[in-house]
Amino acid sequence: MAGLTLRRATRRFGAGRAAVDAVDLEVADGEFLAVLGPSGCGKTTLLRLVAGFERLDAGEILLGGEKVSGPGLHVPPEERRVGVVFQSYALWPHMTVKRNVGYALEVRGVKGAEYARRVGAALATVGLSEFAERRPASLSGGQRQRVALARCLAMEPRLVLLDEPLANLDVHLRAAMQDEFAEFHRATRATMLYVTHDQAEALALADRVAVMDGGRLVQLADPKTLYREPATAMVAGFIGKGAVVPGKVLEAERGGTAPVEVLGVRATLRAAKRTAPGAAHVLLRPEDLAPAAGGGGIAVTVKRAIYQGAQNEIELVPAAAPGEMLLWQAPPGASPKVGDTLRLAVLEGWVIPGRD
């Protein structure tokens, strides 16, 4: 296995905005990195650039220190040894499971006992040994997914790319396959790049998550940092629940916090290093809010209360800023009703450092 480096990687389609815009990325050997973003953010193009299906317009890509894409250089996909699990799985319907898995070996001229051993091992890893002679059409979605994984495994790739691999599976199967991917990663220590638009998937699986928007890499961090300290309002809105509201930083950051005025109240919120006084966007997650004692806190009116089982999700309109909305959660037994007014204290929050 090998690490992956992207330097100012750029890809344009036509005259418009770049699909992938000067992305810098470093993936360590054996790391599981998720690339997360809304549809059209360039994440699939990024994956295709790494696999070699697309050419770079500028910048460079290195695999294990060896340059594979760059000015005047494009190593074709068939010479990169980069495994891809396609969204559609891309299993060849006219070949048996065994031949699908062993195709890369067939291409390299591996034959006989060695071929059988390696295909057998790959199928055993994904638990599909009995299905070797079946055709893909006779397998379930999850089994097809595992054949695609085994095919990657058998080719002994330097890097495994997964393109929304769970998008075509139903909800129950997704959880089970997530476990399989985690197990696969633990067993093989493969460097994995996992492209998805599902933040829950990305946070659950990856060591680090790269969030993309409009072709740019917006933030690259571990899941906890991404949730607690999103770099931009887009990341804040994309990951987890919460509301981004305007606020005003009153004094410069000291020791990781800063005093902030938000929706008419003063609170001490977490802030990035060197946050300066002035207007800013503030992220308030549901757990950051609590009923205020006495006459303090933000006066809000309940606009909607959505039953979600363990709790109700409540949308609130602040009296001071009717154009904004806050999110809060309350146990169904103690949930306010639509039209109720209440006061909420700001326990915590995050001053968003970047601007979109």
Add this chain to the structure above:
Amino acid sequence: MLSRLSFARPSGEVLTLAALAVLVFALSVLPMARLLLEALAPGGVPSLHLLLAAWDSPRVWAATRNTLEVAVFGTALSVAVGGGMALLVALSDIRAKAALVFLFMVPLMIPPQVNALAWLQLFGPASVLLNMVGIAPAPGSRNPLYSREGIVLLLGIQHAPLVFLALRAGLRSMPRELVEAARASGAGRWRVLKDVVVPLTLPPLVAGAALAFVSAVGNFGIPALLGIPGRYLTLPTLIYQRLANFGPSVIAETAALSILVGAIAFAGVLVQGWLLRRRDYRTIGAPTPPLALSLGRGRPWVEIACWGVIALVLAAPLLALFVTALVPAYGVKLTVDTATFAAFKQVLLQPGATARAFRNSLLLAGAAALLLTACAVPLAYFIVWKRNRLLRAMNLAAELPYALPGVVLAIACILIFLKPIPLLGLSLYGTVWIIFVAYLARFLTLALRPAIGGLAQIDRALEEAAQMCGAKFGKRLLSVVFPLVAPLAAAGGILVYLTAVNELTVSALLWSAGSETLGVIVFALDEGGDTVRAAAVSVLSVAMIFAVMGGASLLGRRLPPGVLPWRA
């Protein structure tokens, strides 16, 4: 986009693409360019002199008027018959649709000269069938089909399936919700038809009509068998007569005439564009299973009418053709005693032009089908998956020799091959090879379209997966692309075979002693008065067509609908 191919080390991919590009341009662009050069710049000097001189003749104007007449009225008949049938099959609940569609498509697959010969046996004083039943017209009276009306009738029947195919495809892709929404709004069957179905399927209907028109303008077999004896010449038959009477010395003049044919055909396409301009025909919604509006108590009558049409346009002429092939000599009355298979034995077993024609046509069609299928798959691969301007141009160019009337291509081929090929010193004129090259040019698109359709349905990731496994271009083509498009590519090959094996228009102008084709031999036997043997050869042709169509239908059960035109 060319920069995306790596020129640093020419890979199998680049070399294949280069070879295919050379092939397509040699087959499609070169002949047309040569023809235009001959007509617009004779001897290398730009001049309209030749065009104007060739057109300045009462015979040419008469032929032009005739061509337009039979094409316009024939197209109108095709639209009425083919369009009506398409509406019935696609929208109503008549039974046995598959059989109906198969039989309705047969006239398209039967070559025009055979259709014409069969219909001629259904009328006229010498008709074996009519004499059997005792209702033949008095001897010496004229066969009513030797006329403008006869040509119109047969062109209409021959090309009705083209309108049928186009309209049915359009009806199939029309979202069912649109019809159901109209019915929910209270519209009855006729209002739905008038207000929703017909307006929305106008583009395919007009496209089908344009195709029928272009085919009628270029048709040679029908005006040759019906018009030449009736002294009613169209442009293709006029070109044939000039060339047959005066040889290559009039090639420049025929080049000018074939440009006129091409221009008329092109005008048909322009009218199509004009009819459909500035209207929105886009529909939203997934195509759904075909509608089956109830015909109610009228259904048996509609079914009787449909089968009546089939009996009239297919069964009766073929029966007349068959009984003609059974008499010992034309004019002899067919009875149990006189019936004989002697004509079949003669045409199959006696050495000579007819046996040669069978061998030539089978070999030409088989070789063309195999070669074109083999080229069509990689060509489709590039066109569908590596889109760029050059490939789009290649795709269009490949259509040209099929879209233009056959006489245009034939004259262009004569111009190119009349003199030996420079550098090689090979002379193809007067050999079977000039026909082979013309077939490759003319039928490339028949092999290419199904292959393109097949590839367009295949997930590109299947090829990329092979690439990630390290497979190079050739390996990917053989192990992934070919197996996946095989059914559709084979269907394309079968279409090429069926069309080429009975081809007449191109070979009528290109054949020479020794390189006769089946189409030419039917025409020549009939022209020489040997109607019985012409009928025998035709019956064998039809039998072969039925066998291949039926066999392909059985083999092709897994094909998506619409690949084999005759399958419902």
